[in-house]
Amino acid sequence: MNFFTGISFKRSLTTIFLLILLFTIPLSSQTIGEKIFLTTCRACHTIGQGRLVGPDLANVHKRLQEGWIIKFIKSSQTMVKSGDPDAVKIFNEFNKIIMPDQSLTDPQIISVINYIKEKSPKEATTKEVKAPKFTLKNSLGFNLDEAGRDEYKLGQQYFTGEKRFANDGPSCLSCHNVVNDNVASGGLLAKDLTNAYSRLNAAGIDAIISNPPFPVMKTAFDNKQLTKNERYYLLAFLKQVDYDSIYQHPVNYSKRFIYSGIVGVILLFGVFGLVWFRRKKGTVKKDIFKRQLKSK
Ligand code: HEC
Ligand code: HEC
Numbered sequence: 163m164n165f166f167t168g169i170s171f172k173r174s175l176t177t178i179f180l181l182i183l184l185f186t187i188p189l190s191s192q193t194i195g196e197k198i199f200l201t202t203c204r205a206c207h208t209i210g211q212g213r214l215v216g217p218d219l220a221n222v223h224k225r226l227q228e229g230w231i232i233k234f235i236k237s238s239q240t241m242v243k244s245g246d247p248d249a250v251k252i253f254n255e256f257n258k259i260i261m262p263d264q265s266l267t268d269p270q271i272i273s274v275i276n277y278i279k280e281k282s283p284k285e286a287t288t289k290e291v292k293a294p295k296f297t298l299k300n301s302l303g304f305n306l307d308e309a310g311r312d313e314y315k316l317g318q319q320y321f322t323g324e325k326r327f328a329n330d331g332p333s334c335l336s337c338h339n340v341v342n343d344n345v346a347s348g349g350l351l352a353k354d355l356t357n358a359y360s361r362l363n364a365a366g367i368d369a370i371i372s373n374p375p376f377p378v379m380k381t382a383f384d385n386k387q388l389t390k391n392e393r394y395y396l397l398a399f400l401k402q403v404d405y406d407s408i409y410q411h412p413v414n415y416s417k418r419f420i421y422s423g424i425v426g427v428i429l430l431f432g433v434f435g436l437v438w439f440r441r442k443k444g445t446v447k448k449d450i451f452k453r454q455l456k457s458k
Pocket of ligand 2: 334351361378
């Protein structure tokens, strides 16, 4: 008796396992494209909801050949530089905003194209869809047009890191610079954001900071999402910086490098001197140990 129930139990387990397998295989292969689109493309593209940072991708497969699309997604700039007429045309049309290279395989890209196909409106309209009006508001119910000096100042504090983000994301200034007399110069790792507002517009910047499509920035904000309020104040700041930019003094980077180099060397020698000085008395290790304890 026991023997038979044992077998049927095993058999039903196997059946359940096979069923799960059967259902999940087609599902997961369908959602790869969707997943890639939502995590990497959505910050810049919509499917049928109008232009964002890049063009609306609705029915893009009817406008362009699959081979072209695959090449463009892998490295749009390679195509622009090689003089491909379609690539050059769309690049110029979008204010020379660079679409970042995607390290995706052909099957992954095809899966994204299939997802776009599936989500595209069935009848291809020749009329361009107008992007909906941008409506981000702060917790007090103000939209961006109503932002004044206080909102701008708060945004500046978030941008520079003077005020911490609720979820502990890094300050923008650690990677980005803006040319503005009120802000000390920032990181040179990533693009200068002085005129980001007029290039990408509010909706584009908001999409990028909600869901960064650039690997370095994405990693930096992993599990550290900005809140709606923080995004609002950052946008108010970037809008003002863009507006003020014609009055600002351009920064001379090479001079700045030399000065900061000199200051850096002096600081380094200072630190070495200190460490050396202490070494004569105690062990350095103890100091570090104490410091570690303190910072915990
Ligand atoms: C940082 C923003 C950004 C991201 C992220 C991005 N794109 Fe783009 N994309 C653009 C811009 C801007 C253009 C317009 C061409 C240009 O400026 O080079 C473009 C153009 C395109 C085009 C050409 C469309 C046409 O009508 O000619 C396709 C196709 C495309 N993107 C697909 C994708 C896919 C798929 C992804 C995700 C894997 C993606 N893009 C991610 C910004 C982006
Ligand atoms: C760890 C570094 C890092 C941090 C921190 C960071 N970014 Fe970025 N950001 C990048 C990189 C890298 C890019 C890709 C473009 C480039 O290389 O400049 C980028 C691109 C952007 C772009 C698109 C620029 C363009 O013109 O195409 C915007 C807008 C932006 N970041 C805004 C912000 C804001 C606002 C913050 C603060 C909330 C922030 N970033 C914090 C690294 C960072």
